[in-house]
Amino acid sequence: MIKFLHSEVEKFQAQAKMESSQVKIDAVRRENERLKIKISQMTKDCDSLKMQIHDHSVRLDQIHHQPRKFTSPGEQANDLVALNLGRFFDDSKFAELEIININHEINESGKDGLSKLGKLELSLDCKSQSRDSFLDEPNVEENNASDKCKSRKASRSGLEDHEINLEMKPLKKPRVSIRAMCDTQNMNDGCQWRKYGQKIAKGNPCPRAYYRCTISPTCPVRKQVQRCRENMSILTTTYEGTHNHPLPPSATAMATATSSALSMLTCGPTTTTSSTASTTNKSNNLLRFDFSTNKSDKLSTSFFPRASITTLQSHPTVILDLTAPNQIPTPYKKPPLSTFSSSSSSSSCLDFSSFYSKGQNCSHKSNQFALQSALLEAAITSVVGNGVVTTNHISFSDALVDSGAMIGCGAGYWDKIIQYSLDSQQKNVASFQPF
């Protein structure tokens, strides 16, 4: 009798456990459904934001295509510098990031302008372009070149203010530089490249190789590949230019990463420098941001690589350092004079951590989304280079092994990562052992 009662109690307990487990499973399933709905909503939001960006860019185009009258040589020198890099968001629409306006406003509060350069205003716009605009790139380059000439003429023609001349110096095409651990000769980014030159650059015994995109004979995109002098396992790949042709799916990942990296520029806060004018002390990294400084954001501190923006050889360059996500990146060899930096002896830092965590300083949520994608992209690249990057939720090394979403073989990597997240949750449910 007692034995019977005992077994009945056990049955009852087991049933209670079963019901409790069932409740938990149902809860997780509901959570899964909720996440799926949320992702779908985010996708819709992203699409609608893309449309808004496009509309905005059309309006900007209309504004910029109106003829301008210059009231002074200085104003002319400050005219737009059109910079294109990479592709943005959508393959089919050929949308791209374009930094179109880098204005340096010199606030000459006093007569001795040399020492009182009070304000440096950096204005950056983001717009998308139609396919037709891609084909206009040579014109952009010509304009750029002519701007350079104008600038040089202006600098010789009378502005005695050396500092002002430096401020007016136009920038070359922007670049995205990716530092990653890579044992192979090249990082597979999905594109087809043809080597057209090799040089031993000063200060680095490792030769720098020059490649151009061969997918289209007219594609202006170039890349430079060089090993780091301090650590030969670190490969620095620098991309420049805009693809004027459809990219293979495997190449969209890197292209999106590079363009998105620059989009951070376009939606970040404007910066001002404290004026401690010095003509001899030149800063080498005026714009700098670091996603890993926000300790409240576990994702960013544990995963996102460090990125910095600098000007190398007058090229505004976004550097994604994927070699050590949580560490101070290996400082770059002091670059030549930054066009931004002549008026200040110290770097002015942009703290994007708040931007990242709250997304409030960014006018477009989609930029934040693109940034996250880009950095995820970058992380994946670092995985290819034997780095293992983890978030609090997903081990990307596992995710990539499971999904096969590696650079060079997966256009839907982002979907796969999200799907992996959902799948792993479902696996947790499936493997849940109530007893």
Place this chain on the structure above:
DNA sequence: CGAGTTTGACCGGCGC
């Protein structure tokens, strides 16, 4: 034989 690589020459920007 075509595509890609190598490598010395050349060019232009820039600092002095």
Place this chain on the structure above:
DNA sequence: GCGCCGGTCAAACTCG
């Protein structure tokens, strides 16, 4: 004006 240096060109070469 000169020299340095990064970037590109193009002929020669290699490879499949």
